[in-house]
Amino acid sequence: MVHSEGGVVGKELTAKGRATRGRIVEGAALVLREKGIEQTTLDEVMARTRTSKSQLFHYFPGGKEDLLLxxxxxxxxxxxxxxxxxxxCLxxxxxxxxxxxxxxxxYEEQGDRCPLGSLSxxxxxxxxxxxAIVVELLHRWQEYLAVGIRALQAAGHLPREVDVEERAAALLAAIQGGVTILQSTGQAYHLRVALDHAIGDLHRLADQRPVAITAR
Structure with missing residues (x-):
């Protein structure tokens, strides 16, 4: 078997083994959301997921830290x-x-609790x-946004000269800034404003497209 960032992943892991590991991870995520990291014990995770100690350490030999990852x-x-x-589909x-x-x-439903932030x-x-987990998440998120902006360009809603990567990065920064303030205050106002302005900026770029002049 080989070790991964989040515990053991067997080279010949069966469908049942993958399901068991996934059940443990999802169950642990629920416990962590309810009780927080410091108050969560492996015994609680085992009870919630109906997992034996040997099973848990088979998939997560490093114990709690492997499971948290x-x-x-x-x-x-x-x-x-x-x-x-x-x-x-943007x-x-x-x-x-x-x-x-x-x-x-x-994020309004999540409020000031951020499971990923607490774990990180x-x-x-x-x-x-x-x-690496957070870096990969942000990279994938930004790429989704970039694909959406390119889709607007392809549909003729945005000028071709718009810097896609720059706009996607600005959108992601707006989201993260708004979420950070939400986690500190419990209020989504800043996130709402940041998103509205970021998307509004794209709209304004659309309005600035040169008007085609047709010959008569």
């Missing part, structure tokens, strides 16, 4: 999954508005793979 990866995936299918202004509404609703803070940059 796996949960961090799960929570990172959830960040993107919770935005679907809208994040993957090909019209209506689609962008729907995605914006989903984003606001998701607990694991720290020194834990192998911990920082």
């Amino acid at each position: 796996a949960v961090a990866r799960f929570e990172a995936e959830q960040v993107l999954e919770d935005q679907q299918p809208h994040l993957g 090909d019209s202004w209506e689609a962008w508005q729907q995605w914006r509404d989903v984003m606001i609703r998701r 803070l607990h694991l720290g940059r020194s834990t192998p793979g911990a920082r």
Whole structure:
């Protein structure tokens, strides 16, 4: 068997084994959301997931730290999954508005609790793979936004000269800034304003497109 960032992944891991590991990770994620990292014990995770100690250490030989790393990866995936299918279909202004509404609703429901942020803070940059999880999440998130902006260009809604990567990076920064303030205050106002201005800036670029002059 080989070791991964979030525990053991057997070379010949069966479908049942993958399901068991996934069940442990999802169960642990629920416990962590309810009780927090410091108050969560492996005994609680085993009880919640109906897992024996030998099973848990088979998949996560490093114990709690290995399990937390796996949960961090799960929570990172959830960040993107919770935005679907809208994040993957940003090909019209209506689609962008729907995605914006989903984003606001998701983070309003989450409030000042951020499972991934708490896990990243607990694991720290020194834990192998911990920082990579967040970096990968942000990279994928920005790429989704970039694909959406290119879709607007392809549909004729944005000028071709728009710097796609720059705009996608600005959008992601607006989201992260708004979410950070939300986690500090419990209020989604700044996130709402940041998203509205970022998307509004794209709209204004659309309005600045040169008007084609047809010959008479």
